[in-house]
Amino acid sequence: MNRSIFISLPVTDLKASIAFYEAIGFENNTRFADDIAACLVWSDTISFMLLTHEKWRSFTCRPIPPVTSSEVMLSLSCDSREAVDALCDAATAHGGTVDINPMADHGFMYTRDLTDPDGHALGAMWIDMAAMADQG
Known part of the structure; x- marks a missing residue:
């Protein structure tokens, strides 16, 4: 079995969060879903578990941070700048906030940072690996 990662995120509105993540390219794996949780798949080895606050609290008693805080930024690789x-x-059309940090364009790498509707920080990035190798 390939190693994989399931990233759990507390969300306030499960349906809106599912729509957001589907809109930015995730696929909804309905086999791992119910009224309080959903599994959104980015790749064969990376999935986000979206959990209502009620479900989240069954995993941990640690507080859910406010939407204005950041504990981690999860960067999603894209096939091109476009x-x-x-x-x-x-993301903007589905309740996210885009360009929470300045865009970065290094020629061989292009990144933009955003948040989902609950304030979870995400990065969208493209890297030209051939050009990066030339940076050596």
């Missing part, structure tokens, strides 16, 4: 921009456009 795909980064398309992801950000979709």
